[in-house]
Amino acid sequence: xxxxxxxxxxxxxxxxxxxxxxxxxxxxxxxxxVHLQGANGAGKTxxxxxxxxLMPPASGTIxxxxxxxxxxxxxxRSDLLYLGHALALKGELSALENLLIDARLRGHxxxxxAAQAALEALGLRTRAHLPLRVLSQGxxxxxxxxxxxxxxxxxxxxxxxxxxxDADSVQxxxxxxxxxxxxxxxxxxxxxxxxxxxxPGHAVRLGS
Amino acid sequence: MMGFWHVFTRDVRLALxxxxxxxxxxxxxxxxxxxxxxxxxxxxxxxxxxxxxxxxVGALLSSLLSLxxxxxxxxxxxxxxxxxxxxxxxxxxxxxxxxxxxLIAGVPLVTLAPVLGLQFGLTHEELFTLVLxxxxxxxxxxxxGAIGAALTLGVRGGGLLVALLVxxxxxxxxxxxxxxxxxxxxxxxxxxxxxxxxALLLLALLFSPWACAAALRIALE
Numbered sequence: 286x287x288x289x290x291x292x293x294x295x296x297x298x299x300x301x302x303x304x305x306x307x308x309x310x311x312x313x314x315x316x317x318x319v320h321l322q323g324a325n326g327a328g329k330t331x332x333x334x335x336x337x338x339l340m341p342p343a344s345g346t347i348x349x350x351x352x353x354x355x356x357x358x359x360x361x362r363s364d365l366l367y368l369g370h371a372l373a374l375k376g377e378l379s380a381l382e383n384l385l386i387d388a389r390l391r392g393h394x395x396x397x398x399a400a401q402a403a404l405e406a407l408g409l410r411t412r413a414h415l416p417l418r419v420l421s422q423g424x425x426x427x428x429x430x431x432x433x434x435x436x437x438x439x440x441x442x443x444x445x446x447x448x449x450x451d452a453d454s455v456q457x458x459x460x461x462x463x464x465x466x467x468x469x470x471x472x473x474x475x476x477x478x479x480x481x482x483x484x485p486g487h488a489v490r491l492g493s
Numbered sequence: 494m495m496g497f498w499h500v501f502t503r504d505v506r507l508a509l510x511x512x513x514x515x516x517x518x519x520x521x522x523x524x525x526x527x528x529x530x531x532x533x534x535x536x537x538x539x540x541x542x543x544x545x546x547x548x549x550v551g552a553l554l555s556s557l558l559s560l561x562x563x564x565x566x567x568x569x570x571x572x573x574x575x576x577x578x579x580x581x582x583x584x585x586x587x588x589x590x591x592x593x594x595x596l597i598a599g600v601p602l603v604t605l606a607p608v609l610g611l612q613f614g615l616t617h618e619e620l621f622t623l624v625l626x627x628x629x630x631x632x633x634x635x636x637x638g639a640i641g642a643a644l645t646l647g648v649r650g651g652g653l654l655v656a657l658l659v660x661x662x663x664x665x666x667x668x669x670x671x672x673x674x675x676x677x678x679x680x681x682x683x684x685x686x687x688x689x690x691x692a693l694l695l696l697a698l699l700f701s702p703w704a705c706a707a708a709l710r711i712a713l714e
Contacts, residue, residue, distance in 0.1 A: 337578060340714040363580035371571025375503075377510035389499045392580045416510075 288351040289314050290471050291336070291440060296345035298331045305331055306491040308345060313440070318462070318472040318486030327491040329475040330370070333442050336473065337367045349440075363392050366438040368446065372429040376418030380404055380428040383417060387432055395435055403434035407457065423449050430454075433461050441465060443474040447481075455481065496581025500589030508597045515597045518555045522602055525551040526609040537614050544613025545623060545674035549667055551609075552602045552627055553634060557663075559598045560638030561655040563590065564646050564709065577713060584702035587709070591632075591639045591701070599631035615674070622677045622687075626670040629690045636701035637662045643708035666693060 289312035298305045305328030313319050321329050335342050338354040338361070349357045349364075374383045381400055388395035404413045407427045412420055417428060426449050433441065446462075447455050459481045466472055466484035474480070480488075508515055529547045530540055567573040567590075576586050606627050607620045615623065641659035645651035673686035 334574075339574060339577060359580040359582075362578050365578060367574070367578055369571055369574060371569070371574070373571035373575045375507060375570065375572070377507055382506070386499065386503050387575065390496070390503075390575065390579045390581065390586075392495075 290350060291473070292348045293336065294346050294348070296332070296335065296347065297343045298328050298335055298340075299343040300328070300331060304343065304493075307493055309489070309491065310345075311489050313471045313473055315439075315469045315471060316466055316485065318466050318474070318480070318482060318484060320480050320486065320488040321473065321475045321491060322488050323475075323491035329491060330444055332491065333367070333369070333444050333473065333475065337365060337442055338362070339367075364439045365442065366391075366432065366436045366440070367442045368429060368432065369444045372425060374417050374425060374429055377416055379414045380409055380417055380420070380431070381413045383428060384431050384435065388435060391436075391438075393435070393437055399435060400431075403431045404428070406434060407431050407454070423451060423454070426450060427454055430458060430461075433458075433465070439470050441470065441472045441474075443472070445475055445477075447476060447478065494585065496579065497585045497589040497592075499581075500576070500586045501593045504590055504593035505596065508593065515559065515601070518559045518598045519601045519605060521558060522551045522555040522605060523609060525554070526612065530612050540613045541615065541678070544610060544615050545619070545678075546671045547613070548606055548610060548623060549627075549630075549671040552606065552631060553663055553667055555602060556598055556631060556634045557638055557656060557659065560594065560635065560659075561642050561645070561652045563594055563639055563642040564712075565642075568646055568712070573709065574713060577710060583706040583709070587639070587643075587705040588702040591635050591705075594639070595632050595635040599635055602631060603627045616678075619674050619677050622674050622683045625687060626673045626683070626690060629687065629694055630666045630670040633666050633690070633693050633697045634663055636697040637666075640701055640704045640708065643705040643712065646709065646712040666690065669693070 291313040294310050295308040297308050311319060321332060323329050334340055336347055347354055349361045354361055381404060384400045384404065385395055385397060401413060404410065407430065409424060409427060412424060417425060446458060450458060462472060463482055463484045526548055533539055533543065564573060567576065577583060579586065603624055606623055610620045610623055637659050638655065641655035644658065645654045648654060669686045669689045673683035676686055677683050
């Protein structure tokens with residue numbers, strides 16, 4: 286039981302042979318969040334992509350429940366929800382179709398009713414069937430964040446989740462993140478604002 | 494296998510929403526095949542001789558035209574990252590994309606070919622061979638083109654590079670495809686050519702999805 290869920294050990298990342306930050310070690314346990322902080326270009330997004338397994342770290346190891354990411358493989362990926370700057374939404378498809386396809390590709394079964402309910406909870410009831418490209422920036426972000434409402438992944442990795450949201454949506458998102466952490470989930474995110482979360486967690490600062 | 498199916502249906506659905514994109518390839522193919530008889534002149538013997546080659550070159554260029562953008566949209570909107578992070582095996586997801594692309598861009602060429610072949614005075618038997626070889630050959634072209642598209646993802650002016658990378662690999666397909674129709678015209682039968690094309694298809698099936706997946710992983714780093 287002592288194995289932390291996600292453990293980073295002396296991780297460094299490079300961009301074009303230039304180290305981005307001093308070696309970094311931290312763990313993320315069940316029911317805990319970690320807020321990555323750092324100036325623009327400090328390597329926050331690179332670190333997030335690295336701990337998802339999209340790119341290998343320059344040095345150090347990342348372990349998921351005691352296994353390296355390569356060993357954990359598909360088991361790790363089915364327990365991971367990563368939302369980057371790019372929303373991974375298709376403008377030609379409706380918010381509902383996007384959400385359903387996304388869930389299927391993650392290997393989750395999602396009924397259209399459940400997907401519709403998730404979009405309605407985010408205030409997209411009347412927009413759920415429109416092609417996504419006609420929605421506003423903030424509405425598109427909300428459609429992307431609807432994945433959180435239906436996700437069963439235990440580790441959420443979010444890059445600037447509160448960007449471009451109105452006050453109501455910020456509140457709703459924070460509640461959802463708190464619920465995830467209180468339910469035993471883990472969360473790693475970047476944000477330039479102080480995190481409006483009630484659940485337990487700590488900040489990690491990236492520096493050189 | 495579910496991953497293959499999910500990506501396949503997604504891409505087909507997307508293609509149905511942006512019809513102009515796949516219409517371009519068919520249009521290009523018809524234009525090439527129609528302009529050649531006009532330029533060469535109405536001599537039936539010459540046309541009959543050149544027909545299979547022209548149709549095959551047209552099909553090859555037309556499928557390459559659409560292929561170099563196979564992964565571009567997914568890379569731009571972040572879907573590619575999500576595909577790589579999906580628990581489904583990436584080669585299967587890639588295969589889904591390639592199959593969808595072939596259905597949208599390759600199959601219309603195969604169905605259009607016999608109509609265009611009539612302009613060159615090809616006989617029934619030759620037309621049948623043409624369709625058969627295109628049916629086996631266009632998936633090979635799609636799979637080869639996908640490797641090129643994956644390798645050049647994110648490279649500026651990647652389209653030209655894809656052509657340079659992939660065209661040499663496409664030459665055997667072109668030679669055996671067009672050769673099969675000529676062999677039928679010469680009364681030799683196309684069995685040898687078609688068998689070789691099928692061998693190429695199997696080889697591509699075995700190799701292409703994994704090569705694409707590896708190239709995509711590198712492109713995302």
